[in-house]
Amino acid sequence: MGAQAQGEGATNMTEAIGIVAAMLSLGTPLVIAGTGEAVLERTGVLNIGIEGMMLAGAFAGFFVCHATGNPWFGIGAAVGTGILLAMVSSILVLGYAVDQVVVGTGINLFSLGATGSLFVAQFGETGRLVSVQTVPKVGGVWALNPLMLIAVCLVLGAWFILKKTNWGLAARATGESPEATSAAGFSPIRIRTQAFLFAGATAGLAGSYLSLAQTNSFAENMTAGRGFVVIAAVTFGRWMPVGASFACLFIALAYGMQFFSKAKDLPVPYQLFDALPYMLALAVLWGVGGGSAAPAKLGIPYRRNQE
């Protein structure tokens, strides 16, 4: 009897480790993308196109890894793709003052279509499973990988830069009043562009995590709204990298529940768990509301020659 209880305890322990490991594994791409989004939103730009940048990163990572056999080349390509899309976005959003939601939507549609058709063009049909080499895993049951370390460094680095450097101060000021930043001798456009490129790089990296670490393949629309969930998490984290990361891990638990529910055969429709991360994100948005902690100029374009 004692042995049985002990066995049960061990199972519970394994399960608990499994859940935490799943949270870390599923949360890492959200944390990576969330860091970039938090920095960018702090400067006053809302990047709806984060979803498309992640998806393009996932495909670029997968594709280059498939071609070269080395996942690190894939990750490099994903970061490059994210930066490229961020460059296009920033030219339109910052240079031409095109509405940020419109540009983001354009990026999302483009990425969805481009990755879908390129996959079909290269591999014949939608839904075909093409496996590639993934980044190495360490840590046994914890299933850690080097990208998690990169994620932690990114979060701490972003926190340090935002809070402790002149650039960070200027960036935060740009989100509140670009006119003031401009008067202080900084260029709000340049600061927002830099933040945009950083956000693009992190979104691309996060995308490659999905195709090269979390799974070992690419599927059409494989981000499935994770980018939007990240935006909600950044709101929940009060536009701070560390806070956003915890919010991302919290929502990652909901993603973990999907696997858990399928394994456990619960008497609840599995679609409820599929919808859980999004409902959680909505609940989080409801909880924090519009809020006064938001950067005052979030989503509002800045025109250089405003008279």
Add this chain to the structure above:
Amino acid sequence: MTRLALWIAVPLGLIAIIAVLLALFGLPVAESMELIFQGAFGDKFGIHRTIVKSTPLVLVALGLVIAWRAGVFNIGGEGQLITGSICGATLFQLAPNLPGPLLNLLILASCALGGSLFAGIAAWMYAKRGVNVVLSTILLNFVALSLLSFVVRGPLQEPTRSIPQTATLPNEVMFMRLDAQSDLHAGVFVALFACTIVWIWLSFAPSGFKLRLVGSNPNAARSARINPTRVQARALLLSGALCGLAGGVEFVGVSGYLSDGFSPGWGFLAIPVALIGGLHPIGVLPAGLYFGALVAGSKNLEAFGKGSSALVFAMQGVGVLAFAALYEWARRRRERVQPT
């Protein structure tokens, strides 16, 4: 001058985007474009297919126009379309024996109601807590997709319970077919009628004016004692109703049942339609026809050429980016020509 330039630049630009993207994806440009054109306008079937595909695009885009003109970015057309259709299918499940034409109307009405209620969640979150409508409507899309996946395997599954889809509507409930050989159905008139009504309403009715005022200058609206949030929340409800109606028209016009693949993304495809239509209730007609043709034509390309129909999304994405920049450029030119 600028306006004329736009009238010429828009269609030419749209064709150029197709050509550039085809070349970019390594497809034979001339051959693929001919396949797209053949699929969309080549014969009677092509033209009918184009009109059928344009109908939901126009209706959803019209809904988006209403919300966006009021200054609320409704990106949740897809979710509202799906939940609307679920309400329509629920009504059929509850009262399958009503006379055909009446049931047809009731299904359309409940689809519109369902879409409106679903948009109401976002409107409520916005009015009560100031939650960003872009985010809430996007996230609700995913909830709606899960809901659809659940109902076609659960409460609304067809009686034999073998395939994940709802019961098929009998013919007398469906829209009249305008041609015995093709899918062309009477729902196209619903879209035309809706566009006309919304155009008249937005242009001439006091409430339509209020809506545009709130969208273009909320501060002016506030000083005229109009509550912008209330007007925007109502616009969102109306927007959802039109998106739900689009689902209903597709339901009683084409498919007759719901399944996972009920919407190939009409709600997302309609966003560029609304934008390139200049956020104008009549402008969405040519824009909807163009993208309807592209959807119809890309099916032909997929069947006989090498491309994939996902290409349409890529073309739309580039279209949105290019035309947003173009309109911004035109706006600046106008402002420079007529300083106010």
